[in-house]
Amino acid sequence: MQQHSAQHVLSAAFVRLFNMPTVSFHMADEYCSIDLDSPSLSKEQVESAERLANEIILENRPVDLRFVTRDEAATLGLRKLPPTERDQLRLIDIHDFDLTACGGTHVNRTGQIGGICLRRTEKVRQGYRVEFVAGGRAVATARRDFNTLTEIAALFSAHIYDGPQHARKSLDEIRSLRKQIEQSQDELAAAQAATLLAETPESHGRKLVVRTFSDRDLNFLKLLGQKLTRQSPAVIALLATESPQPALVFAQSAGQPHDMGKLLKETMAKLGGRGGGSKDLAQGGAPTAQGLDAALTTAAQFLSR
Numbered sequence: 001m002q003q004h005s006a007q008h009v010l011s012a013a014f015v016r017l018f019n020m021p022t023v024s025f026h027m028a029d030e031y032c033s034i035d036l037d038s039p040s041l042s043k044e045q046v047e048s049a050e051r052l053a054n055e056i057i058l059e060n061r062p063v064d065l066r067f068v069t070r071d072e073a074a075t076l077g078l079r080k081l082p083p084t085e086r087d088q089l090r091l092i093d094i095h096d097f098d099l100t101a102c103g104g105t106h107v108n109r110t111g112q113i114g115g116i117c118l119r120r121t122e123k124v125r126q127g128y129r130v131e132f133v134a135g136g137r138a139v140a141t142a143r144r145d146f147n148t149l150t151e152i153a154a155l156f157s158a159h160i161y162d163g164p165q166h167a168r169k170s171l172d173e174i175r176s177l178r179k180q181i182e183q184s185q186d187e188l189a190a191a192q193a194a195t196l197l198a199e200t201p202e203s204h205g206r207k208l209v210v211r212t213f214s215d216r217d218l219n220f221l222k223l224l225g226q227k228l229t230r231q232s233p234a235v236i237a238l239l240a241t242e243s244p245q246p247a248l249v250f251a252q253s254a255g256q257p258h259d260m261g262k263l264l265k266e267t268m269a270k271l272g273g274r275g276g277g278s279k280d281l282a283q284g285g286a287p288t289a290q291g292l293d294a295a296l297t298t299a300a301q302f303l304s305r
């Protein structure tokens with residue numbers, strides 16, 4: 001009753017203020033919504049309509065019920081004339097504010113609606129959808145919002161109204177740290193590639209680097225594979241990591257004769273994983289870390305034949 005009566009007041013407010021008719025009304029478990037026939041809807045308009053609707057509620061206007069004939073109704077300037085053929089119409093009259101035909105159950109005075117709070121708006125096919133809550137539901141929603149904001153604020157040891165500022169600052173820090181990590185990873189990969197190349201003897205005119213790491217991610221393996229094969233013109237790198245996700249990266253310097261994509265696919269088939277790539281760089285993920293070393297050895301033997 002509160003939600004439905006609130007809809008009458010709200011729809012009338014949008015017509016009175018901005019000449020935006022309501023074309024449909026929906027009821028969900030936690031909120032209701034109206035669809036407004038309008039090409040645009042600003043935040044200011046939403047707030048004005050909310051203000052007017054709450055003024056009408058505070059004024060505690062009578063809500064009367066009366067029956068008229070269709071012909072009579074046509075002269076009364078109803079907000080909405082129903083499409084039915086019935087001759088008798090049931091009118092809901094919110095004193096000096098809204099007159100419309102409706103068969104539903106309503107409050108006796110607008111004060112019983114308690115209050116109305118407009119929430120999310122969304123562009124829909126025929127205009128704008130406006131979600132709202134009224135009365136007891138508005139209080140329950142405000143309570144839930146407050147609890148949510150309190151939980152967020154506690155994470156930052158801040159006041160609830162400072163939540164957005166703290167969240168923005170944290171996101172900025174995360175972005176900046178991510179950049180720093182990327183740069184460090186790049187430098188680490190370059191240094192590690194130089195070390196690996198220095199300790200790997202040349203054989204058959206190229207260096208074959210085979211290495212399993214315990215805790216590098218796939219991105220780092222790829223980076224290392226790229227550094228190895230670019231720092232020296234004749235390198236083949238068979239790299240694996242056990243965690244956080246078991247993975248393989250095979251890479252060769254441009255101009256080397258093998259097919260890393262094909263070799264990786266074959267290796268992965270034995271490990272029960274999936275992967276692939278180009279002739280010079282391939283990657284894949286394995287279901288477990290078991291057998292990674294043996295798989296690298298097998299692939300290395302294949303290349304040395």
Ligand SMILES: [Zn+2]
Pocket residue numbers: 004005008092102103104105106
């Ligand atoms: Zn109604």
